[in-house]
Amino acid sequence: TTHEVRIDPLDRSTRCAAGQSILESCLRDDIWLPHSCTQGTCGSCKMKVLSGEVDHRDSSEYTLTPEEREAGIALGCQATPRSALVLEPVEQVDPDDGIPRHPLRDHSGTVVVLDDIARDIRRLVVELDEPMSFNPGQYAEIVVPGTGVARQYSMANPPSETSRLEFHVRRTPGGIATDGWVFAGLAVGERIELKGPLGDFGMPVAQDEPAILIAGGTGLAPLKSIVRHALDHDLAPELHLYHGGRSRQDLYDVEFFEELAREHPHFGYRPCLSEEDWDGATGLVTDVVLADFQSCRGLSAYLCGPPGMIEAGVKALKRRRMAPRKIFREEFLDAS
Numbered sequence: 637t638t639h640e641v642r643i644d645p646l647d648r649s650t651r652c653a654a655g656q657s658i659l660e661s662c663l664r665d666d667i668w669l670p671h672s673c674t675q676g677t678c679g680s681c682k683m684k685v686l687s688g689e690v691d692h693r694d695s696s697e698y699t700l701t702p703e704e705r706e707a708g709i710a711l712g713c714q715a716t717p718r719s720a721l722v723l724e725p726v727e728q729v730d731p732d733d734g735i736p737r738h739p740l741r742d743h744s745g746t747v748v749v750l751d752d753i754a755r756d757i758r759r760l761v762v763e764l765d766e767p768m769s770f771n772p773g774q775y776a777e778i779v780v781p782g783t784g785v786a787r788q789y790s791m792a793n794p795p796s797e798t799s800r801l802e803f804h805v806r807r808t809p810g811g812i813a814t815d816g817w818v819f820a821g822l823a824v825g826e827r828i829e830l831k832g833p834l835g836d837f838g839m840p841v842a843q844d845e846p847a848i849l850i851a852g853g854t855g856l857a858p859l860k861s862i863v864r865h866a867l868d869h870d871l872a873p874e875l876h877l878y879h880g881g882r883s884r885q886d887l888y889d890v891e892f893f894e895e896l897a898r899e900h901p902h903f904g905y906r907p908c909l910s911e912e913d914w915d916g917a918t919g920l921v922t923d924v925v926l927a928d929f930q931s932c933r934g935l936s937a938y939l940c941g942p943p944g945m946i947e948a949g950v951k952a953l954k955r956r957r958m959a960p961r962k963i964f965r966e967e968f969l970d971a972s
C-alpha cells in the first residue's frame with residue numbers, strides 16, 4: 637500500500653509506501669525537505685502533522701520528546717504514513733534560495749581504488765554506472781553486503797566529477813561496515829550499491845565572507861569537496877582549512893592541499909597535530925584556530941568530524957564572536 641503525503645507549504649505531493657520514510661519518499665520525488673543525518677539523531681527533519689496518522693517507528697525520545705509527539709511532531713527520516721497525510725516541515729523551506737537540489741537515487745558502481753592513506757584510514761573510489769548529481773558536502777549511504785545495514789560516507793570529490801565518487805573511511809574497531817568490510821573483505825573490482833545524495837551540509841552557493849573549515853580525521857572528506865568546488869567557482873574571498881590529527885600518521889592529502897595553497901593565494905592549509913612536536917601547528921585543532929583568529933566576526937565556518945571536536949570548535953568560534961547562524965556542521969555520529 638501507498639499513501640498520499642502532501643507537503644503543505646510547498647504544495648507538492650508524493651506517494652509514500654508503507655514502511656518507507658516520509659523523507660525518503662519526498663527526496664526521491666525531488667521534493668527537498670530539511671534533513672541531515674537520516675538516522676534519527678539530529679532532529680533537523682522534524683515535521684508537523686497537520687492531518688492523518690503516522691507510525692513513528694524507531695524515533696527515539698532523545699530526538700523527538702514525548703511532548704513533541706503529543707503536539708503532532710514527527711521525524712521525517714523515521715516516520716512512515718498510516719493514512720493519507722498533510723505535513724509541514726518545522727524548519728522553513730525556501731524553494732527560491734538558489735541552492736541546487738538533486739533527487740535521491742539508487743546507484744551501483746565498481747571499486748576502482750582502495751588505498752591505505754593514513755593510520756586506520758582508507759580512500760575508497762567508486763566508478764558509478766550512472767552519474768550522480770550532488771552538492772559539495774553531501775553524503776551517500778553505502779550498503780554493506782550481506783548484513784542488511786547501510787552506512788553514511790561523505791563525498792570528497794567535487795560535484796563536477798559525477799561518476800567517480802571518492803570516500804575517506806576511518807576504521808571503527810568492531811564496526812560492521814569498516815572493521816568488518818572496508819578494512820577486511822572489500823577489494824578493487826567489486827561491485828557496490830549505494831544511494832544518494834543526502835544531507836544539507838556544504839557551501840553550494842557563493843558567500844561574501846571568508847570561511848574557516850575545520851576537520852577532524854575523515855571529517856576532511858566533505859571539506860575537500862567544498863574546498864575544491866569553492867576554488868573552482870570562486871565562491872568565497874578567503875578559505876582557511878584546518879585538519880586535526882594526533883600525529884603525522886593521521887594526516888593525509890597533505891601534498892594535495894599544499895599544492896592547492898600554492899596555486900590559490902586566498903586558500904590556506906594548516907594541518908595540526910595534538911600529540912607530536914613538529915615544525916607545523918601543534919595542539920588541538922580548535923586551539924590552533926583560537927590562536928590564529930583574534931576575532932571571527934563576519935566570518936563563517938564549516939566543521940566536520942567527531943562530536944567532541946565539533947562541540948569544541950563551535951565553542952571556540954562563538955568565543956571569537958562568530959554568529960551562530962554562520963556556523964555549519966556535520967557530525968559523524970555512528971548508529972550505535
Ligand code: FAD
Binds near residue numbers: 804
Ligand atoms: P558500527 O557497526 O556502526 O559500530 C559503531 C560502534 O558501535 C563501534 O564502536 C562498535 O564497536 C560499536 N558496536 C557495534 N555493534 C555493537 C554491539 N552489538 N554492541 C556494542 N557495541 C557495538 N565516517 C567516515 O569514516 N567517513 C565519512 O566520510 C563519514 N561520513 C559520515 C556522514 C554522516 C552524515 C554520518 C552520520 C556519519 C558519517 N561517517 C563517516 C560515520 C560512518 O557512517 C559510520 O558510522 C562509521 O564508519 C562506523 O560504521 P561501522 O559500521 O564500521 O560501525
Ligand code: FES
Binds near residue numbers: 672678680
Ligand atoms: Fe531525521 Fe536527522 S533525525 S535527518
